[in-house]
Amino acid sequence: MVTATGGPATSGGDGEGPTTVQGAASGRAEPRHVPVAAPGPRAPRRILALDPGAGSTRVALDAGDRLAADVLDAMAYQIGKAIGAYAAVLAGRVDAILLTGGVVHSLRVVSGVLPMVTWIAPVRLYPGEHELDALAAGAARVLDGLEPALDYPPDGEGAQ
Numbered sequence: 149m150v151t152a153t154g155g156p157a158t159s160g161g162d163g164e165g166p167t168t169v170q171g172a173a174s175g176r177a178e179p180r181h182v183p184v185a186a187p188g189p190r191a192p193r194r195i196l197a198l199d200p201g202a203g204s205t206r207v208a209l210d211a212g213d214r215l216a217a218d219v220l221d222a223m224a225y226q227i228g229k230a231i232g233a234y235a236a237v238l239a240g241r242v243d244a245i246l247l248t249g250g251v252v253h254s255l256r257v258v259s260g261v262l263p264m265v266t267w268i269a270p271v272r273l274y275p276g277e278h279e280l281d282a283l284a285a286g287a288a289r290v291l292d293g294l295e296p297a298l299d300y301p302p303d304g305e306g307a308q
Contacts, residue, residue, distance in 0.1 A: 205220070205254070209256065217256070220254060220256045220257055220260070221256070221260055223251070223257055223260075224256070224257045224258075224259075224260025224261045224264075225260065225264075227247075227251070227257070227261050228260070228261045228264030228265055229264075231245055231261070231264070231265045231268065232264065232265065232268070235265075235268045235269075240268070242268050242269040243269060244269050244270050244271070244272055245265055245268060245269050245270070245271045245272070246271075246272050246274060247261065247271060247272070247273050247274065248274040248275075248276075248278070248279060249274075249275075249276070249277055249279060250275070250276070250277050252273050252274065252275035252276075253275050258273065
């Protein structure tokens, strides 16, 4: 990090308030306001709606669309991060990781997620969009009295 005095930084500049730098002459940490250049003209915004498993997304990727690739890579990163967070909450006691839905049709997303999570537990892929069918079947079992409805309180104490 380059500082106003050329000395080493002692705390990061996050854009909020002064950055603390090591003073060149005194050796003390001194707050300095580092001017930030005004942003230049904005490029026109492009709205990107992607279905990771859709043909149009594959066409965009094949055409070298960098934004489409970046969005799918970010999606894979967020999925991997969430799985890791859940594994931490479960204290590592994870039997399996199930990836479901249309996103599993995207080789780019799946190949981005797998290296982040395979050390936690075996990963099973269930491509397709059967989530709503499963939810409806579960609700039907409850309504038919075949299984009890479970209540998950917000305090995380578990099912009642």
